[in-house]
Amino acid sequence: MNSELMTTIEAVQHQTSGEAIRDILYRAISSYGLDRFIISGLPDRGQDVRPFVLLSGWPDEWYQRYTRLGYVHLDPVARHCFTTTLPFDWSEAGYDPTSDLPAKRVMDEAAEFGMHDGFCIPVHMEGGMQGVVSLVGSTAEVDEHSRLELHMLALYAHGRLRYLNMPGSEQPRRRAITLRESEVLKWAASGKTAGEIAVITGLSERTVNQHCVNAQTKLGTKNRTHTVVEAIRHRLITL
Amino acid sequence: MKVHLLGAHNRARYGDLLEENYKLRHRIFVDLQGWEAIRRPDQRDVDAFDGPNAAHILVTEDGELVGGSRFNCHDGPTLLQTVFPGLVTEPFPAPPALGADWTRFYVRPDRREGRRRAPESAALFCAMMEYALSQGYAFITFVSTIYMVELGVSMGWRIAPLGPPAKIDGKPTVAASIEVSEDALDSVRRVTGIGQAVLPFGGTDLRTGRSVAFGGF
Numbered sequence: 001m002n003s004e005l006m007t008t009i010e011a012v013q014h015q016t017s018g019e020a021i022r023d024i025l026y027r028a029i030s031s032y033g034l035d036r037f038i039i040s041g042l043p044d045r046g047q048d049v050r051p052f053v054l055l056s057g058w059p060d061e062w063y064q065r066y067t068r069l070g071y072v073h074l075d076p077v078a079r080h081c082f083t084t085t086l087p088f089d090w091s092e093a094g095y096d097p098t099s100d101l102p103a104k105r106v107m108d109e110a111a112e113f114g115m116h117d118g119f120c121i122p123v124h125m126e127g128g129m130q131g132v133v134s135l136v137g138s139t140a141e142v143d144e145h146s147r148l149e150l151h152m153l154a155l156y157a158h159g160r161l162r163y164l165n166m167p168g169s170e171q172p173r174r175r176a177i178t179l180r181e182s183e184v185l186k187w188a189a190s191g192k193t194a195g196e197i198a199v200i201t202g203l204s205e206r207t208v209n210q211h212c213v214n215a216q217t218k219l220g221t222k223n224r225t226h227t228v229v230e231a232i233r234h235r236l237i238t239l
Numbered sequence: 240m241k242v243h244l245l246g247a248h249n250r251a252r253y254g255d256l257l258e259e260n261y262k263l264r265h266r267i268f269v270d271l272q273g274w275e276a277i278r279r280p281d282q283r284d285v286d287a288f289d290g291p292n293a294a295h296i297l298v299t300e301d302g303e304l305v306g307g308s309r310f311n312c313h314d315g316p317t318l319l320q321t322v323f324p325g326l327v328t329e330p331f332p333a334p335p336a337l338g339a340d341w342t343r344f345y346v347r348p349d350r351r352e353g354r355r356r357a358p359e360s361a362a363l364f365c366a367m368m369e370y371a372l373s374q375g376y377a378f379i380t381f382v383s384t385i386y387m388v389e390l391g392v393s394m395g396w397r398i399a400p401l402g403p404p405a406k407i408d409g410k411p412t413v414a415a416s417i418e419v420s421e422d423a424l425d426s427v428r429r430v431t432g433i434g435q436a437v438l439p440f441g442g443t444d445l446r447t448g449r450s451v452a453f454g455g456f
Contacts, residue, residue: 001328001403013397123389126357148404151411152385159392166430178420180375207375210334214377217333 004031005149012156016164018055025057025157032146034137036115038063039158042078042130054161058136062113066106074102081122081132087151089139090118119147121154133158181215182237184208189228189239240305240358242366242437245295259304260297261285267345288318288342296366296438298346298359306346306359308367313338313380319414323382326414328402333377338416341367341381361431364394368427369438371419379417384410391417395426 008028015021025037036059041052049072056063065071072078080093095103110116115136123131133154142150177185187197194212198205212224219234221227231237245253264284268274277284288311298306311317317340319327331338346359371379380401381387391398401414417423428434 001400006329006400009400013392124386125393126351126360126390145403148406148411152388152400152404152413155385155389156392156398159389162389162393163395163426163430178375178377179372203375207336210336211375214333214337 002149004028005153008153009156012153012160015160018161018164021157021161022055022057025055025153028153029135029137029150032135032137032150033141034119034135034139034150036136037134039133039154039161040072040131042081042132043072045073054131054158054165058115059113062110062115065109071106075106076100076103077118077120077134078132079103081120081130084122085124087119087121087147087154090120090134093120119150121151123155123158131158131162176234177215177218177231177236178211181211181218182231184211185215185228185231186237186239188212188224189232189237240362241299242362242439243295243297243299244366244370244438245297247291250291256297256299256304257295258283260295260307261289263304263347264307264343264345267348268343271348284343287316287321288340294339294370296363296370298362298366300350300359304347305350306357306363307343308341308345308363309343310339310341310367310370310379312336312374312376313340317380318342319380319382323414326382326402326405326412329400331378331380331401332399332416332418337375337377339371339374339376339379341379341417344381344383361433362437364427365424365431365433366437368419368424369436372421372424373438376419378419380414381417382412382414385413388413388415394430396423 037057039054050067076093076095077090097104117138118136119139121133194205194208197208216227219230221230261283265282269278294310296308313335319340346357351357397418398415404413
């Protein structure tokens with residue numbers, strides 16, 4: 001599949017700050033011809049949107065105006081999110097410009113900031129919570145396949161930001177190999193063969209060998225001895 | 240609420256619960272979600288992947304079944320490789336024997352109503368990561384609408400697509416693989432507020448029947 005998208009998705013999941021994710025997203029969506037975005041939860045009527053915003057990739061001035069004046073409750077695009085589970089173009093978020101003047105005002109003012117069109121991805125969460133990833137730019141050239149890719153990318157970004165926003169989500173130090181892998185390596189370090197390790201741990205010999213290969217891949221080592229040495233050196237196993 | 244792990248070593252004892260599981264799955268996946276392809280006249284959803292090698296994590300409340308999931312090791316036939324091979328274009332992140340295919344995830348719909356996160360799904364997510372670690376798995380695969388990706392990533396899990404998303408029955412669908420790690424267990428516990436092991440003894444090695452401890456050393 002699209003290797004650039006795979007790289008972006010992996011990068012998003014390794015970031016620990018919104019700023020870093022913003023840079024990645026700007027770069028990623030620009031390859032689809034899009035240039036701005038917002039990622040936010042949608043508040044109930046009358047509530048301030050600001051505590052719901054996960055990440056803004058809007059021009060600052062527009063962001064200030066939109067959030068300060070409660071535009072989220074007038075915006076036909078935001079409103080349309082509650083009526084569909086599928087992504088849609090802003091132009092599909094219908095409103096009557098002759099009677100719905102507040103909606104018209106939001107869309108007209110957005111256009112003054114160069115935001116005429118966009119692609120909006122509603123995010124329905126457990127318990128009826130509603131979120132949105134709205135991408136800004138002309139969608140005329142974005143084909144069906146790209147829309148699916150953007151949909152998936154948007155969900156990755158939304159999920160990661162939601163995780164980072166949760167209290168106590170600071171990353172603990174990463175464990176390089178699993179406990180089972182370190183158990184197998186420990187026995188290997190004391191001279192046991194794969195067959196002997198299989199008997200001791202109750203695993204099959206094939207699984208023992210696969211744990212070793214897996215640890216080898218993760219540590220970037222060349223053979224079993226090399227893996228054991230590196231695991232000891234990095235204190236991943238103690239003897 | 241109780242979480243049960245059913246495998247080859249104990250499924251004889253769990254015959255009634257397993258039967259209830261097949262009936263509830265038919266009600267949820269066929270009657271409510273409309274998976275007509277698996278409709279059966281006896282109203283039981285049971286297929287080739289429910290054999291003796293399957294593991295089931297089931298959640299009960301006051302003895303009543305309220306949620307479940309099924310796991311098949313990739314060293315044998317799996318739903319992913321048999322039914323959805325077209326969704327997979329990327330190699331697995333590790334040898335097949337170190338991966339499990341996760342299928343038939345459900346929480347009884349009346350348990351979800353009006354709740355931010357059903358405690359049943361929180362327990363299932365914690366249990367599946369405990370289970371995967373106890374079995375020595377390195378990854379878990381699944382096929383789902385892409386919204387599952389958002390949910391998994393929001394719990395701090397690292398999820399890699401196994402192929403490009405595709406529309407199936409009008410729904411954006413993807414095959415993906417979840418990285419199994421101590422970090423993934425830590426983060427799902429933090430996010431769900433479940434501070435301790437939900438599987439009895441932290442997990443049982445289904446190949447040997449021995450209990451496996453981890454996570455608190």
